[in-house]
Amino acid sequence: MSDVFVLGVDMIKFGRFPDRTVPDLGAEAALLALDDAGLNINDMEAFYCGNLGQANAMVGQRILQEIGQTGIPVVNCSNACATGATAFREAWTSIKAGLYDVVLAVGVEQMGSGLLGGAGAGKGIPKEGLLGSGTMPAVFAEAGMEHARNYGTTFEQFAKISVKNHHHSTMNPKARYQIETPLDEVMNAEMISYPNTKLMCSVNVDGAAAAILVSEKKAKELGMARAVKVRASILTSDPYQERDLVMPDVNSCTRKAAKEAYEMAGLGADDIDLVELHDCFATAEMLHYENLGLCGDGEAGRMIDEGEVELGGRIPVNVSGGLLSKGHPLGATGIANIYEVCTHLRGEAGERQVENARIGMTHVIGLGSACGIHILEKT
Amino acid sequence: MALPVVDYLKLPENGDPFLEGHKCSKCDAMFLGERKVCSSCFSRGSLEAVKLNNTGKLYSYSIVCRSFPGIDVPYISAIVDLDGGGTVKGNLIDVEPDPEKIKFDMPVEIIFDDALGRKDAEGNSYISYFFKPIS
Numbered sequence: 001m002s003d004v005f006v007l008g009v010d011m012i013k014f015g016r017f018p019d020r021t022v023p024d025l026g027a028e029a030a031l032l033a034l035d036d037a038g039l040n041i042n043d044m045e046a047f048y049c050g051n052l053g054q055a056n057a058m059v060g061q062r063i064l065q066e067i068g069q070t071g072i073p074v075v076n077c078s079n080a081c082a083t084g085a086t087a088f089r090e091a092w093t094s095i096k097a098g099l100y101d102v103v104l105a106v107g108v109e110q111m112g113s114g115l116l117g118g119a120g121a122g123k124g125i126p127k128e129g130l131l132g133s134g135t136m137p138a139v140f141a142e143a144g145m146e147h148a149r150n151y152g153t154t155f156e157q158f159a160k161i162s163v164k165n166h167h168h169s170t171m172n173p174k175a176r177y178q179i180e181t182p183l184d185e186v187m188n189a190e191m192i193s194y195p196n197t198k199l200m201c202s203v204n205v206d207g208a209a210a211a212i213l214v215s216e217k218k219a220k221e222l223g224m225a226r227a228v229k230v231r232a233s234i235l236t237s238d239p240y241q242e243r244d245l246v247m248p249d250v251n252s253c254t255r256k257a258a259k260e261a262y263e264m265a266g267l268g269a270d271d272i273d274l275v276e277l278h279d280c281f282a283t284a285e286m287l288h289y290e291n292l293g294l295c296g297d298g299e300a301g302r303m304i305d306e307g308e309v310e311l312g313g314r315i316p317v318n319v320s321g322g323l324l325s326k327g328h329p330l331g332a333t334g335i336a337n338i339y340e341v342c343t344h345l346r347g348e349a350g351e352r353q354v355e356n357a358r359i360g361m362t363h364v365i366g367l368g369s370a371c372g373i374h375i376l377e378k379t
Numbered sequence: 380m381a382l383p384v385v386d387y388l389k390l391p392e393n394g395d396p397f398l399e400g401h402k403c404s405k406c407d408a409m410f411l412g413e414r415k416v417c418s419s420c421f422s423r424g425s426l427e428a429v430k431l432n433n434t435g436k437l438y439s440y441s442i443v444c445r446s447f448p449g450i451d452v453p454y455i456s457a458i459v460d461l462d463g464g465g466t467v468k469g470n471l472i473d474v475e476p477d478p479e480k481i482k483f484d485m486p487v488e489i490i491f492d493d494a495l496g497r498k499d500a501e502g503n504s505y506i507s508y509f510f511k512p513i514s
Binding site for chain 1: 382384385409410412418419439442444447451454458467468469470476483484494498505
Protein backbone atom coordinates (compact mmCIF):
# COMPACT_ATOMS: atom_id res chain seq x y z
CA MET A 1 0.00 0.00 0.00
CA SER A 2 1.21 3.45 -0.89
CA ASP A 3 2.14 5.96 1.76
CA VAL A 4 -0.19 8.95 1.75
CA PHE A 5 0.95 12.58 1.80
CA VAL A 6 -0.77 15.91 2.37
CA LEU A 7 0.34 18.03 -0.57
CA GLY A 8 -1.89 21.04 -0.03
CA VAL A 9 -3.79 22.19 3.05
CA ASP A 10 -5.38 25.43 4.22
CA MET A 11 -8.24 26.95 6.18
CA ILE A 12 -10.18 30.18 6.01
CA LYS A 13 -9.96 32.56 8.96
CA PHE A 14 -12.69 31.41 11.33
CA GLY A 15 -15.42 33.92 12.09
CA ARG A 16 -19.07 34.76 11.64
CA PHE A 17 -20.26 34.95 8.05
CA PRO A 18 -24.06 35.14 8.15
CA ASP A 19 -24.23 36.48 4.60
CA ARG A 20 -22.36 33.52 3.12
CA THR A 21 -23.38 29.89 2.56
CA VAL A 22 -21.91 26.55 3.58
CA PRO A 23 -20.90 25.63 -0.01
CA ASP A 24 -19.37 29.08 -0.46
CA LEU A 25 -17.16 28.70 2.65
CA GLY A 26 -16.21 25.16 1.64
CA ALA A 27 -15.37 26.29 -1.90
CA GLU A 28 -13.05 29.00 -0.57
CA ALA A 29 -11.14 26.48 1.56
CA ALA A 30 -10.97 23.99 -1.32
CA LEU A 31 -9.48 26.62 -3.64
CA LEU A 32 -6.95 27.66 -0.98
CA ALA A 33 -5.83 24.04 -0.55
CA LEU A 34 -5.68 23.49 -4.32
CA ASP A 35 -3.52 26.61 -4.68
CA ASP A 36 -1.31 25.42 -1.85
CA ALA A 37 -0.77 22.16 -3.75
CA GLY A 38 -0.41 23.90 -7.10
CA LEU A 39 -3.30 21.85 -8.50
CA ASN A 40 -6.74 22.46 -9.96
CA ILE A 41 -10.12 20.86 -9.32
CA ASN A 42 -9.84 18.83 -12.53
CA ASP A 43 -6.76 17.12 -11.06
CA MET A 44 -8.91 15.63 -8.27
CA GLU A 45 -10.07 12.04 -8.64
CA ALA A 46 -12.48 11.98 -5.68
CA PHE A 47 -13.87 14.33 -3.05
CA TYR A 48 -14.79 13.60 0.59
CA CYS A 49 -16.81 16.41 2.16
CA GLY A 50 -17.48 16.76 5.89
CA ASN A 51 -20.40 18.82 7.18
CA LEU A 52 -22.86 18.32 10.00
CA GLY A 53 -25.53 21.02 9.84
CA GLN A 54 -26.59 20.26 6.26
CA ALA A 55 -25.74 16.56 6.28
CA ASN A 56 -28.73 15.76 4.08
CA ALA A 57 -28.10 18.52 1.54
CA MET A 58 -25.27 17.35 -0.73
CA VAL A 59 -22.77 19.98 0.40
CA GLY A 60 -19.89 18.40 -1.55
CA GLN A 61 -21.74 18.56 -4.84
CA ARG A 62 -22.79 22.15 -4.15
CA ILE A 63 -19.12 23.03 -3.54
CA LEU A 64 -18.25 21.54 -6.93
CA GLN A 65 -21.01 23.64 -8.48
CA GLU A 66 -18.97 26.64 -7.32
CA ILE A 67 -15.49 25.44 -8.28
CA GLY A 68 -15.92 22.91 -11.07
CA GLN A 69 -18.35 20.05 -11.82
CA THR A 70 -15.85 17.47 -12.98
CA GLY A 71 -18.10 14.48 -12.35
CA ILE A 72 -15.82 12.84 -9.75
CA PRO A 73 -17.27 10.71 -6.94
CA VAL A 74 -18.36 12.81 -3.96
CA VAL A 75 -19.00 11.35 -0.52
CA ASN A 76 -20.69 13.53 2.07
CA CYS A 77 -19.66 12.57 5.63
CA SER A 78 -21.22 13.35 8.98
CA ASN A 79 -19.73 12.10 12.27
CA ALA A 80 -20.47 14.76 14.89
CA CYS A 81 -17.35 16.77 15.79
CA ALA A 82 -15.16 14.07 14.20
CA THR A 83 -16.74 14.88 10.81
CA GLY A 84 -13.74 16.65 9.27
CA ALA A 85 -11.29 14.00 10.47
CA THR A 86 -13.62 11.33 9.07
CA ALA A 87 -13.68 13.00 5.64
CA PHE A 88 -9.88 13.27 5.71
CA ARG A 89 -9.58 9.63 6.74
CA GLU A 90 -11.94 8.46 3.99
CA ALA A 91 -9.72 10.29 1.50
CA TRP A 92 -6.66 8.59 3.04
CA THR A 93 -8.40 5.20 2.88
CA SER A 94 -9.20 5.60 -0.80
CA ILE A 95 -5.54 6.23 -1.63
CA LYS A 96 -4.43 3.36 0.63
CA ALA A 97 -6.86 1.15 -1.26
CA GLY A 98 -5.12 2.10 -4.50
CA LEU A 99 -8.26 3.59 -6.03
CA TYR A 100 -6.91 7.12 -6.51
CA ASP A 101 -3.70 9.17 -6.46
CA VAL A 102 -5.10 12.67 -5.79
CA VAL A 103 -8.09 13.30 -3.54
CA LEU A 104 -9.75 16.39 -2.03
CA ALA A 105 -11.09 16.51 1.54
CA VAL A 106 -13.08 19.48 2.85
CA GLY A 107 -14.62 20.17 6.25
CA VAL A 108 -17.07 23.06 6.53
CA GLU A 109 -19.65 24.37 8.99
CA GLN A 110 -21.88 27.35 9.62
CA MET A 111 -22.93 27.48 13.26
CA GLY A 112 -25.89 28.90 15.11
CA SER A 113 -25.33 30.57 18.45
CA GLY A 114 -25.93 29.41 21.98
CA LEU A 115 -25.71 26.08 23.75
CA LEU A 116 -25.30 22.85 21.86
CA GLY A 117 -26.67 19.61 23.13
CA GLY A 118 -29.71 17.44 23.33
CA ALA A 119 -32.77 19.38 24.37
CA GLY A 120 -33.89 15.78 24.04
CA ALA A 121 -37.66 16.14 24.17
CA GLY A 122 -38.24 12.79 22.45
CA LYS A 123 -41.67 11.67 23.49
CA GLY A 124 -43.48 13.08 26.48
CA ILE A 125 -41.97 16.16 28.09
CA PRO A 126 -38.54 17.86 27.79
CA LYS A 127 -35.99 16.25 30.11
CA GLU A 128 -33.49 19.14 30.27
CA GLY A 129 -33.24 20.44 33.82
CA LEU A 130 -35.40 17.56 35.00
CA LEU A 131 -33.11 14.57 34.54
CA GLY A 132 -29.90 16.58 34.77
CA SER A 133 -28.50 18.33 31.73
CA GLY A 134 -27.76 17.24 28.19
CA THR A 135 -26.11 20.53 27.26
CA MET A 136 -22.54 20.12 26.04
CA PRO A 137 -20.98 22.37 28.71
CA ALA A 138 -22.63 20.25 31.43
CA VAL A 139 -21.79 16.90 29.83
CA PHE A 140 -18.11 17.86 29.55
CA ALA A 141 -18.17 19.42 33.00
CA GLU A 142 -19.30 16.07 34.39
CA ALA A 143 -16.47 14.34 32.51
CA GLY A 144 -14.03 16.86 34.02
CA MET A 145 -15.45 16.38 37.50
CA GLU A 146 -14.79 12.66 37.14
CA HIS A 147 -11.12 13.65 36.76
CA ALA A 148 -11.48 15.93 39.80
CA ARG A 149 -12.90 13.09 41.89
CA ASN A 150 -10.08 10.77 40.83
CA TYR A 151 -7.15 13.16 41.11
CA GLY A 152 -8.28 16.28 42.97
CA THR A 153 -8.08 18.44 39.83
CA THR A 154 -9.12 22.02 40.63
CA PHE A 155 -11.30 24.67 38.98
CA GLU A 156 -8.14 26.80 38.69
CA GLN A 157 -6.26 24.06 36.84
CA PHE A 158 -9.11 23.67 34.34
CA ALA A 159 -9.19 27.47 33.91
CA LYS A 160 -5.42 27.60 33.20
CA ILE A 161 -6.03 25.57 30.05
CA SER A 162 -8.23 28.34 28.72
CA VAL A 163 -5.63 30.98 29.60
CA LYS A 164 -3.02 28.99 27.66
CA ASN A 165 -5.11 28.45 24.54
CA HIS A 166 -6.28 32.05 24.40
CA HIS A 167 -2.66 33.14 24.73
CA HIS A 168 -1.65 30.86 21.86
CA SER A 169 -4.40 32.29 19.65
CA THR A 170 -2.92 35.79 19.89
CA MET A 171 -0.23 34.47 17.53
CA ASN A 172 -2.67 32.88 15.07
CA PRO A 173 -4.17 35.31 12.54
CA LYS A 174 -6.66 32.67 11.39
CA ALA A 175 -8.13 32.17 14.87
CA ARG A 176 -11.53 33.71 15.64
CA TYR A 177 -10.06 35.69 18.56
CA GLN A 178 -6.59 37.05 19.35
CA ILE A 179 -7.26 38.12 22.93
CA GLU A 180 -5.34 37.36 26.13
CA THR A 181 -7.60 36.11 28.94
CA PRO A 182 -5.82 36.24 32.33
CA LEU A 183 -6.67 33.60 34.92
CA ASP A 184 -8.94 35.82 37.04
CA GLU A 185 -10.87 36.82 33.94
CA VAL A 186 -11.40 33.16 32.96
CA MET A 187 -12.44 32.15 36.46
CA ASN A 188 -14.74 35.14 36.94
CA ALA A 189 -16.43 34.89 33.55
CA GLU A 190 -20.09 33.85 33.52
CA MET A 191 -20.41 30.34 34.92
CA ILE A 192 -22.08 28.17 32.29
CA SER A 193 -21.79 24.73 33.86
CA TYR A 194 -19.41 24.39 36.78
CA PRO A 195 -16.48 24.16 36.39
CA ASN A 196 -16.75 25.49 32.81
CA THR A 197 -17.13 29.28 32.59
CA LYS A 198 -17.98 30.98 29.33
CA LEU A 199 -14.29 31.43 28.50
CA MET A 200 -13.77 27.70 29.04
CA CYS A 201 -16.29 26.78 26.33
CA SER A 202 -15.34 26.53 22.66
CA VAL A 203 -16.43 29.34 20.39
CA ASN A 204 -19.27 28.80 17.91
CA VAL A 205 -17.91 30.04 14.59
CA ASP A 206 -18.26 29.49 10.87
CA GLY A 207 -15.28 27.95 9.16
CA ALA A 208 -13.85 25.69 6.51
CA ALA A 209 -10.62 23.81 5.93
CA ALA A 210 -9.42 21.59 3.10
CA ALA A 211 -6.62 19.18 2.26
CA ILE A 212 -5.26 17.59 -0.90
CA LEU A 213 -4.07 14.03 -0.24
CA VAL A 214 -1.85 12.22 -2.70
CA SER A 215 -0.16 8.86 -3.15
CA GLU A 216 3.61 8.54 -2.83
CA LYS A 217 3.90 8.22 -6.62
CA LYS A 218 2.03 11.47 -7.13
CA ALA A 219 3.94 13.26 -4.35
CA LYS A 220 7.24 12.35 -5.99
CA GLU A 221 5.93 13.51 -9.34
CA LEU A 222 4.67 16.86 -8.02
CA GLY A 223 7.46 17.60 -5.55
CA MET A 224 7.96 16.56 -1.95
CA ALA A 225 9.36 19.83 -0.64
CA ARG A 226 6.30 20.83 1.38
CA ALA A 227 4.59 17.44 1.50
CA VAL A 228 3.61 16.03 4.90
CA LYS A 229 3.46 12.27 5.40
CA VAL A 230 0.44 10.71 7.09
CA ARG A 231 2.03 8.22 9.50
CA ALA A 232 -1.24 7.11 11.10
CA SER A 233 -4.95 7.58 10.48
CA ILE A 234 -7.29 6.06 13.06
CA LEU A 235 -11.00 6.23 13.74
CA THR A 236 -12.71 4.53 16.68
CA SER A 237 -16.15 4.41 18.24
CA ASP A 238 -16.78 4.15 21.95
CA PRO A 239 -16.25 0.70 23.42
CA TYR A 240 -18.68 -0.36 26.18
CA GLN A 241 -18.18 1.40 29.51
CA GLU A 242 -20.34 0.88 32.56
CA ARG A 243 -21.60 4.49 32.75
CA ASP A 244 -22.12 4.88 28.98
CA LEU A 245 -25.82 5.50 29.08
CA VAL A 246 -25.69 8.57 31.25
CA MET A 247 -22.13 9.73 30.74
CA PRO A 248 -20.97 9.90 27.11
CA ASP A 249 -17.47 8.52 27.11
CA VAL A 250 -14.67 10.51 25.45
CA ASN A 251 -11.88 8.67 27.22
CA SER A 252 -11.93 5.04 26.13
CA CYS A 253 -12.39 5.82 22.42
CA THR A 254 -9.46 8.26 22.62
CA ARG A 255 -7.23 5.78 24.46
CA LYS A 256 -8.05 3.08 21.93
CA ALA A 257 -7.38 5.44 19.00
CA ALA A 258 -4.11 6.71 20.50
CA LYS A 259 -2.82 3.18 21.07
CA GLU A 260 -3.71 2.16 17.52
CA ALA A 261 -2.21 5.37 16.08
CA TYR A 262 1.11 4.90 17.88
CA GLU A 263 1.19 1.30 16.67
CA MET A 264 0.42 2.22 13.07
CA ALA A 265 3.08 4.95 13.09
CA GLY A 266 5.60 2.83 14.96
CA LEU A 267 6.02 5.78 17.33
CA GLY A 268 5.40 6.64 20.96
CA ALA A 269 4.10 9.72 22.73
CA ASP A 270 7.70 10.85 23.32
CA ASP A 271 8.18 11.22 19.57
CA ILE A 272 5.38 13.78 19.20
CA ASP A 273 6.49 17.42 18.94
CA LEU A 274 3.07 19.09 19.05
CA VAL A 275 -0.57 18.13 19.51
CA GLU A 276 -3.82 19.71 18.38
CA LEU A 277 -6.46 18.02 20.52
CA HIS A 278 -10.19 18.38 21.04
CA ASP A 279 -10.54 21.17 23.62
CA CYS A 280 -14.27 21.66 23.08
CA PHE A 281 -14.24 22.62 26.77
CA ALA A 282 -11.32 23.30 29.10
CA THR A 283 -12.36 20.23 31.11
CA ALA A 284 -12.01 18.07 27.99
CA GLU A 285 -8.43 19.11 27.23
CA MET A 286 -7.36 18.04 30.72
CA LEU A 287 -8.60 14.48 30.10
CA HIS A 288 -6.83 14.10 26.79
CA TYR A 289 -3.28 14.78 28.08
CA GLU A 290 -3.62 11.41 29.79
CA ASN A 291 -5.80 9.75 27.16
CA LEU A 292 -3.18 10.48 24.47
CA GLY A 293 -0.36 9.29 26.70
CA LEU A 294 1.29 12.74 26.89
CA CYS A 295 1.62 12.08 30.63
CA GLY A 296 0.71 9.37 33.09
CA ASP A 297 -2.75 9.03 34.63
CA GLY A 298 -3.29 11.69 37.27
CA GLU A 299 -0.50 13.95 35.93
CA ALA A 300 -2.61 16.24 33.72
CA GLY A 301 -3.01 18.90 36.41
CA ARG A 302 0.75 19.02 36.85
CA MET A 303 1.20 19.32 33.05
CA ILE A 304 -0.80 22.55 32.96
CA ASP A 305 0.64 23.87 36.26
CA GLU A 306 4.22 23.42 35.06
CA GLY A 307 3.67 24.81 31.57
CA GLU A 308 4.65 21.59 29.79
CA VAL A 309 1.80 22.03 27.31
CA GLU A 310 2.55 25.66 26.44
CA LEU A 311 4.39 26.83 23.35
CA GLY A 312 8.03 26.34 24.33
CA GLY A 313 7.12 23.59 26.80
CA ARG A 314 7.89 19.88 26.60
CA ILE A 315 4.85 19.06 24.44
CA PRO A 316 2.93 22.11 23.19
CA VAL A 317 -0.83 21.50 22.95
CA ASN A 318 -3.22 23.58 20.87
CA VAL A 319 -0.77 26.26 19.78
CA SER A 320 -3.42 27.31 17.25
CA GLY A 321 -5.54 28.60 20.12
CA GLY A 322 -7.63 25.46 20.03
CA LEU A 323 -11.36 25.24 19.82
CA LEU A 324 -11.51 27.55 22.85
CA SER A 325 -10.23 30.57 20.92
CA LYS A 326 -9.56 29.62 17.29
CA GLY A 327 -13.18 28.43 17.27
CA HIS A 328 -15.05 25.21 16.65
CA PRO A 329 -16.96 24.98 13.37
CA LEU A 330 -17.92 21.35 14.01
CA GLY A 331 -17.41 19.79 10.57
CA ALA A 332 -14.30 21.86 9.77
CA THR A 333 -12.40 21.29 13.01
CA GLY A 334 -10.88 17.93 12.09
CA ILE A 335 -9.19 19.31 8.98
CA ALA A 336 -8.34 22.69 10.52
CA ASN A 337 -6.24 20.93 13.16
CA ILE A 338 -4.46 18.98 10.40
CA TYR A 339 -3.74 22.33 8.72
CA GLU A 340 -2.25 23.62 11.97
CA VAL A 341 0.07 20.65 12.46
CA CYS A 342 1.15 20.63 8.79
CA THR A 343 1.94 24.36 9.03
CA HIS A 344 4.36 23.68 11.90
CA LEU A 345 5.92 20.67 10.17
CA ARG A 346 6.50 22.89 7.13
CA GLY A 347 8.08 25.53 9.37
CA GLU A 348 5.55 28.13 8.26
CA ALA A 349 3.75 28.89 11.54
CA GLY A 350 5.41 32.26 12.14
CA GLU A 351 5.34 33.61 15.67
CA ARG A 352 3.74 30.47 17.12
CA GLN A 353 6.10 28.04 15.34
CA VAL A 354 7.00 24.98 17.43
CA GLU A 355 10.74 24.82 16.88
CA ASN A 356 12.14 21.85 15.02
CA ALA A 357 8.71 20.25 14.79
CA ARG A 358 9.06 16.95 12.97
CA ILE A 359 6.05 14.90 14.09
CA GLY A 360 2.62 16.13 15.16
CA MET A 361 -0.68 14.65 16.25
CA THR A 362 -4.27 15.73 15.70
CA HIS A 363 -7.24 14.48 17.73
CA VAL A 364 -10.97 15.08 17.58
CA ILE A 365 -13.95 13.65 19.40
CA GLY A 366 -17.47 13.45 18.08
CA LEU A 367 -19.71 12.91 21.05
CA GLY A 368 -21.74 9.77 20.79
CA SER A 369 -18.86 8.87 20.24
CA ALA A 370 -16.23 8.92 17.49
CA CYS A 371 -12.53 9.59 17.88
CA GLY A 372 -10.24 10.50 14.98
CA ILE A 373 -6.45 10.67 15.39
CA HIS A 374 -3.82 11.48 12.79
CA ILE A 375 -0.05 11.42 13.16
CA LEU A 376 1.77 13.56 10.61
CA GLU A 377 5.46 13.73 9.77
CA LYS A 378 7.65 16.28 8.04
CA THR A 379 9.23 14.90 4.85
CA MET B 380 -53.22 9.58 35.85
CA ALA B 381 -49.59 10.72 35.73
CA LEU B 382 -47.26 9.02 33.26
CA PRO B 383 -43.62 7.96 33.83
CA VAL B 384 -41.05 10.47 32.52
CA VAL B 385 -38.89 7.71 31.00
CA ASP B 386 -39.59 4.10 30.05
CA TYR B 387 -37.31 2.77 32.78
CA LEU B 388 -39.35 4.45 35.51
CA LYS B 389 -42.10 2.00 36.49
CA LEU B 390 -45.35 2.94 38.20
CA PRO B 391 -46.93 -0.31 39.42
CA GLU B 392 -50.66 -0.15 40.19
CA ASN B 393 -50.06 -1.60 43.61
CA GLY B 394 -46.73 -0.59 45.06
CA ASP B 395 -44.10 2.11 44.99
CA PRO B 396 -42.49 3.54 41.85
CA PHE B 397 -39.07 2.18 40.96
CA LEU B 398 -36.38 2.37 38.28
CA GLU B 399 -35.88 -0.72 36.16
CA GLY B 400 -32.57 -1.90 34.75
CA HIS B 401 -31.74 -4.72 32.40
CA LYS B 402 -28.90 -6.89 33.57
CA CYS B 403 -26.86 -9.27 31.43
CA SER B 404 -26.85 -12.71 33.03
CA LYS B 405 -23.54 -13.51 31.29
CA CYS B 406 -21.37 -10.49 32.16
CA ASP B 407 -23.44 -8.56 34.76
CA ALA B 408 -23.48 -5.36 32.65
CA MET B 409 -26.44 -3.16 33.57
CA PHE B 410 -28.48 -1.08 31.14
CA LEU B 411 -31.37 1.34 31.37
CA GLY B 412 -34.07 0.37 28.90
CA GLU B 413 -34.57 -2.85 26.98
CA ARG B 414 -32.22 -4.15 24.33
CA LYS B 415 -31.84 -7.39 22.41
CA VAL B 416 -28.10 -7.91 22.65
CA CYS B 417 -25.68 -7.10 25.46
CA SER B 418 -23.42 -4.34 24.14
CA SER B 419 -20.69 -5.33 26.58
CA CYS B 420 -20.29 -9.09 25.90
CA PHE B 421 -22.51 -9.36 22.77
CA SER B 422 -24.64 -12.19 24.23
CA ARG B 423 -28.13 -12.51 22.82
CA GLY B 424 -31.17 -13.09 24.98
CA SER B 425 -29.15 -12.68 28.19
CA LEU B 426 -30.79 -9.50 29.48
CA GLU B 427 -33.23 -9.68 32.34
CA ALA B 428 -35.31 -6.92 33.91
CA VAL B 429 -34.24 -6.07 37.47
CA LYS B 430 -35.50 -3.57 40.00
CA LEU B 431 -32.79 -0.97 40.72
CA ASN B 432 -32.06 0.17 44.25
CA ASN B 433 -33.31 3.54 45.44
CA THR B 434 -30.02 4.45 47.08
CA GLY B 435 -26.60 5.22 45.71
CA LYS B 436 -23.57 7.49 45.75
CA LEU B 437 -22.75 10.67 43.82
CA TYR B 438 -20.20 9.81 41.13
CA SER B 439 -19.92 13.13 39.25
CA TYR B 440 -21.87 16.33 38.70
CA SER B 441 -22.04 19.78 37.19
CA ILE B 442 -23.75 22.88 38.50
CA VAL B 443 -25.74 24.07 35.52
CA CYS B 444 -25.99 27.87 35.49
CA ARG B 445 -27.08 28.33 31.92
CA SER B 446 -29.46 26.02 30.08
CA PHE B 447 -31.96 26.26 27.26
CA PRO B 448 -34.57 29.06 27.36
CA GLY B 449 -37.32 28.41 29.89
CA ILE B 450 -35.29 25.99 32.04
CA ASP B 451 -34.85 27.18 35.64
CA VAL B 452 -31.22 27.50 36.77
CA PRO B 453 -29.08 26.86 38.68
CA TYR B 454 -29.50 23.17 39.28
CA ILE B 455 -27.19 20.25 39.89
CA SER B 456 -26.93 17.68 37.12
CA ALA B 457 -25.79 14.54 38.94
CA ILE B 458 -24.50 11.13 37.96
CA VAL B 459 -25.24 8.55 40.62
CA ASP B 460 -23.95 4.99 40.94
CA LEU B 461 -26.79 3.01 42.51
CA ASP B 462 -26.08 0.50 45.25
CA GLY B 463 -26.19 -2.93 43.68
CA GLY B 464 -25.44 -1.68 40.16
CA GLY B 465 -26.66 0.74 37.52
CA THR B 466 -25.78 4.40 36.94
CA VAL B 467 -28.44 7.05 36.45
CA LYS B 468 -28.44 10.77 35.78
CA GLY B 469 -30.81 13.32 37.23
CA ASN B 470 -31.21 16.47 39.29
CA LEU B 471 -29.67 16.50 42.76
CA ILE B 472 -32.06 18.46 44.97
CA ASP B 473 -31.99 19.82 48.53
CA VAL B 474 -28.29 20.71 48.21
CA GLU B 475 -26.99 24.23 47.63
CA PRO B 476 -25.54 24.56 44.13
CA ASP B 477 -22.10 25.26 45.56
CA PRO B 478 -19.08 23.00 44.95
CA GLU B 479 -18.21 23.30 48.65
CA LYS B 480 -21.52 21.66 49.55
CA ILE B 481 -21.36 18.83 47.03
CA LYS B 482 -19.16 15.87 47.95
CA PHE B 483 -18.18 13.03 45.70
CA ASP B 484 -19.57 9.73 46.95
CA MET B 485 -22.14 11.48 49.14
CA PRO B 486 -24.98 9.01 49.77
CA VAL B 487 -28.23 9.88 48.03
CA GLU B 488 -31.68 8.37 47.70
CA ILE B 489 -34.08 8.47 44.80
CA ILE B 490 -37.41 10.14 45.40
CA PHE B 491 -40.29 10.09 42.93
CA ASP B 492 -42.33 13.23 42.41
CA ASP B 493 -44.18 15.34 39.88
CA ALA B 494 -41.99 16.37 36.91
CA LEU B 495 -41.67 20.06 37.92
CA GLY B 496 -45.19 20.73 36.64
CA ARG B 497 -44.26 19.93 33.05
CA LYS B 498 -47.10 18.58 30.92
CA ASP B 499 -47.16 17.17 27.40
CA ALA B 500 -49.22 18.50 24.48
CA GLU B 501 -52.25 16.48 25.65
CA GLY B 502 -52.05 17.96 29.14
CA ASN B 503 -50.76 14.78 30.83
CA SER B 504 -48.75 15.10 34.04
CA TYR B 505 -45.59 13.10 34.58
CA ILE B 506 -43.80 11.44 37.48
CA SER B 507 -40.02 11.88 37.51
CA TYR B 508 -37.21 10.92 39.85
CA PHE B 509 -34.79 13.08 41.80
CA PHE B 510 -31.73 12.51 43.98
CA LYS B 511 -31.77 13.75 47.55
CA PRO B 512 -28.93 13.52 50.07
CA ILE B 513 -29.34 10.98 52.85
CA SER B 514 -28.50 12.84 56.02
